[in-house]
Amino acid sequence: MKFFMIEQVFSQNIENWYRNNKRDLPWRHHPEPYFVWLAEIVFQQTQIAQGLSYYKRLLKAFPTVNALANAQQDEVLKLWEGLGYYSRARNLHLTAQILNSRKQLPQTAAEWLKLPGVGPYTAAAITSVCFGERVACVDGNVLRVIARTHFITDDIRKSTTVKTIQALVNSLIEYADDPGDFNQGLMEIGATVCKPKAPQCNRCPLQYECAFYRSEALPSAVPFKSKPQKRKVRHLHFYYSSKAEDVFLFKRNDKDIWGGLYVLPFEESNGKDCPSSTINASLIKKNTHLLTHQQIHYYIWDMESWYHSPVELKHFSRFVKGRDLPALPRPLQQFFNESFAKM
DNA sequence: AACCCGGGGTC
DNA sequence: GACCCAGGGTT
The missing domain is CATH 3.90.79.10 (Nucleoside Triphosphate Pyrophosphohydrolase)
Structure with a gap:
């Protein structure tokens, strides 16, 4: 008889589910840093369906860091036109020029974090997927999934709540077999199963580890999110x-x-x-x-x-x-x- | 810690 | 109309 810690079950369920259920996305075929970095920037605050054609267009126009670095800012912005949050395109271009002057791309999250437009989420996503670094990605999906599994009812708009969840997932990822699969799996569960309004608990790999599932709570109750300010x-x-x-x-x-x-x-x-x-x-x-x-x-x-x-x-x-x-x-x-x- | 930065999809 | 989204920078 073999015994597993709950953290091991948790991470194994996520990774196994991910390997069988992941969506076919372009950068997943060849997870090289440039492809993943570009994808992470395009998909900040942007749903896959909305950004996918932009990602393909950008990669076709700029197949390498060098090509992106040598473009004019107006060219990059023209390809970004309509996608919103235009500082992403400006910082993407700026960072390409910084990276283009180096021998190789950074291989740790701490190094990526120093670059314009790269925050904790993006740095962790790139290095966990490309280099297997054991750092947790905390995006909107992860906040929702973890708030539910661990029944965290604090306001997820608060930076303290995000820190709590970041620390929690950082401890969970210690038990992962492949940190990249773990991170992507947790986000993928959020995007395709543990949806904001109608979570599909019956097909969720975390069902038996989920405090929200065991509770009588409504999906709208967890996570709790304070009202945004008026326009x-x-x-x-x-x-x-x-x-x-x-x-x-x-x-x-x-x-x-x-x-x-x-x-x-x-x-x-x-x-x-x-x-x-x-x-x-x-x-x-x-x-x-x-x-x-x-x-x-x-x-x-x-x-x-x-x-x-x-x-x-x-x-x-x-x-x-x-x-x-x-x-x-x-x-x-x-x-x-x-x-x-x-x- | 609070505020600023887009646009489209969904219910 | 309200809410969501593979967040990051500035103040």
Whole structure:
């Protein structure tokens, strides 16, 4: 008769389940650091279904660290256009240039952690999968799964709760056969079985180790997550000329939203009224764009010509309509698609 | 520790 | 409309 500690059962169940149930994802065929690093950056706060085509496009355009390092930032951002959280693309590019000057890529989480855009989660994911380092990945999935199995009811938005769970999984991974499989398995269970609203406990490999399953608790009760703050309301007035043959755009800085992307000249107002109410322009589009933390009411004003712009244009660049434009925020990307389609 | 940073999918 | 997502940086 052989006896196992609960931690051993836990990790073995995860790894065995993962080897039989893992999804077929591109970077899992050849888990090299560059492929895994790129994947981890693309899929930060991004579901697989949403980011997969972006990952493939980026890898095709930049098959190596060297290729990525030698690209222009605008090229990288253009391929990232629409995916959001654009600092990921800027830091990805910056880190590629740092790595490109070295002989080899880092092999420990501590070394990866020093690079821009690489935090505790990403560093652990890369080195556990590629080098078998025994460091736990704690993402949104892991927080939910562990909060349930161990019935942790603290607010998972609190950094103290994340630290508790990080320490807990770090102790569990000591018993793993393959730390990479353990980490990916735990996340995969969260993504495909232990879902937020309707967990499929009947097919979960941790069913008999799970305090949540044994309890009468509702899925919505564990994990507990405090309410997010309300969206900030903003009004943005963009200026455009449908008659002109060209477009004026400027590259935004890294502060505020859409850093590194290009936008039309615009002004912001506190209310709905256009700050330049005296200009001779007609409203051609009005809509609302929702971000996680902002509700953006945007207005696009059609001017007779760029000469009528209320915004100084000397720092803007001209682009020909219909030609390839640089990376744009979603609202402007949509607007140009609509308006150029009619031309 | 709190706040900022996107966009799409789901119920 | 509320909530979720293979998080990280800044203040």
